[in-house]
Amino acid sequence: KVCRIIRKVREENNIVNKEATKAKIKTLLCNLHEDRNSRFDNIRYHGRTLTGYTSPEWIDWVAEVVEKEVYAETLIIATGATAKYLGLPSEIKYRGLGVSACATCDGFFYRKKTVAVVGGGDTACEEATYLAGLCKKVYMIVRRDVLRASEAMQERVRNTENIEILWNCNTQEVLGDEYGVTGARLLRKDGEVFDIAVDGFFLAIGHHPNSELFNQWVAVDKEGYIVTDGKTSKTNVEGVFAAGDVQDPLYR
16 A cells, blocks of 8 residues: 655756646656655646546556645545534534534533533434533433434433433524524424523534545445445545545444
8 A cells, every 4th residue: 555645846847737747747657656765846737626536557546636646556535524514504603602513522611501412313312411411401402202312322311310302393593692602492393482591502413424525436325425345444446445434324
C-alpha cells in the first residue's frame, strides 16, 4: 500500500497547465516511482475541485485537488459521517449556542440544567441517559408513540427518573435570545402547540455518511454508506479502501 505525493517541479520545468504537460507529468511520475529521492517539489497546475478517476498505468488512482494532483497506488476513504439536523432556521441560528449533535462533547456545559434530546433510537436513548447523569432534567422529543431503540436501551430510559418522554411531538422552532437557547416550541400529533424551557437542545436522529464525493466510482448502499467486502475495508474498486463511519452504519 503505497501513497506517493508528487512534488512541485522546479521553476525551470514551467509546469502550470495540466493539459499541456500531461506527458511530462507521467514521465516524472515514472522517474519518481524508480527514485524516491526525486529532487522535485509539488507539481501544481490550474485544476478543478476534488474529483477522481482510475488510470490503466501503474498509478491506480488519481485525486485532483484545486491546483494540486496526488497520485497513489492505494486510496483509503475515511471521510466520516455528519450528524443529521432538523433543518430549522432557528436550529442553525443557535448551533453552538445551545444546539448540539454530540452529548458527550457538549453535555458538560449543561450540568444541573434542563436539556432536550430529539430522537427515539438507540443513539437518542444513550445520549439522554448520559445527559441525565449531568443535567437536572432531560426531555426526550419523540415523534411517534414508541421508541425505536432496543429493549435494553428503553429499559435504561424508563429507569432514569429525570428523563421525561414527550410522545408524538415534532419540533417547530428552537427558541432563544442573544445568549443562546432558552426553549423549544413543539407540535403534538393532535395539533397542540406548546413550549418547553430548556438550556440545551441535542439532536440524535442519525448520521449521513460523507460519501457523495466518491459515490460515482465506489458502490454505496441506499443510505450512502460505502459498501465494503465482508468484514474487510475493500471496496469494489481495486486499490480503494474505506474505513470508519463512512462505511459503518452499525457501530459508528
